[in-house]
Amino acid sequence: MSASRGLEGPLSKWTNIVQGWQYRWFVLDKESGLLSYYTSKEKMMKGSRRGCLRLRGAVIGIDDEDDSTFTISCDNKTFNFQARDHEERDSWIGALEDTIEHHVQPMKHLSGEGQSAGIVSQQEIDQSLCEATGYHKLLIDQVQGLETRLDGLTTHLGQVACLYYFYCFVCSKL
Numbered sequence: 001m002s003a004s005r006g007l008e009g010p011l012s013k014w015t016n017i018v019q020g021w022q023y024r025w026f027v028l029d030k031e032s033g034l035l036s037y038y039t040s041k042e043k044m045m046k047g048s049r050r051g052c053l054r055l056r057g058a059v060i061g062i063d064d065e066d067d068s069t070f071t072i073s074c075d076n077k078t079f080n081f082q083a084r085d086h087e088e089r090d091s092w093i094g095a096l097e098d099t100i101e102h103h104v105q106p107m108k109h110l111s112g113e114g115q116s117a118g119i120v121s122q123q124e125i126d127q128s129l130c131e132a133t134g135y136h137k138l139l140i141d142q143v144q145g146l147e148t149r150l151d152g153l154t155t156h157l158g159q160v161a162c163l164y165y166f167y168c169f170v171c172s173k174l
Contacts, residue, residue, distance in 0.1 A: 006028035006095040006099050007027075007091065007092060008028065009026060009088075010023060010026070010041075011024060011026050011083055012024070012081065012082040013080070014081075014082075023040075025043070025044050026038075026092075027044060028092075028096065030099045030102055032131045032134030033054065033055045033099055033103040033134070034052050034053065034054060034135075035052065035055055035099075036049050037049070037050050037052070037053075047141075048141075052138050053079060054074060055072070055099050055100050056131075057074065057103075058074035058096075060093055060096055060097060060100070062089075067085070067086035067089065068085055068086055069081065070083075070089055070092070072096065103131075
């Protein structure tokens with residue numbers, strides 16, 4: 001765990017697509033306020049991100065009946081997570097809450113709590129730059145994913161066109 005990362009490790013995430021828990025490798029970056037996830041640690045090492053949650057303004061929920069699960073509500077969505085046990089869950093919740101609080105502080109400052117409203121410190125600029133860098137990386141990943149899908153569709157379209165022309169050629173000879 002580095003200074004910019006709050007926590008890193010495995011969790012299960014509930015997915016509605018398969019209606020079940022899916023293993024994922026999570027990386028919490030405290031400076032950018034992003035919780036990124038990957039299908040495996042190996043995919044994380046390759047930079048192949050599966051998804052990302054922006055934690056600014058997020059709310060953490062816990063289940064009193066299951067001591068290994070918790071939720072993160074952000075951007076009008078709720079995500080369900082499952083740790084191996086309550087100690088691991090508590091570690092994640094603590095790190096997530098620290099990250100969320102870290103990103104509330106500049107908002108308090110800008111709203112007039114503490115120093116003069118409207119004055120932005122270098123630290124706040126650096127934090128915003130860090131967050132923008134995280135979003136930039138996320139957009140790059142998404143564009144690369146779209147390019148890969150487009151390449152696959154282009155290849156498929158080329159194959160279909162070849163078959164069509166071959167079919168037209170065969171039909172014209174009949």
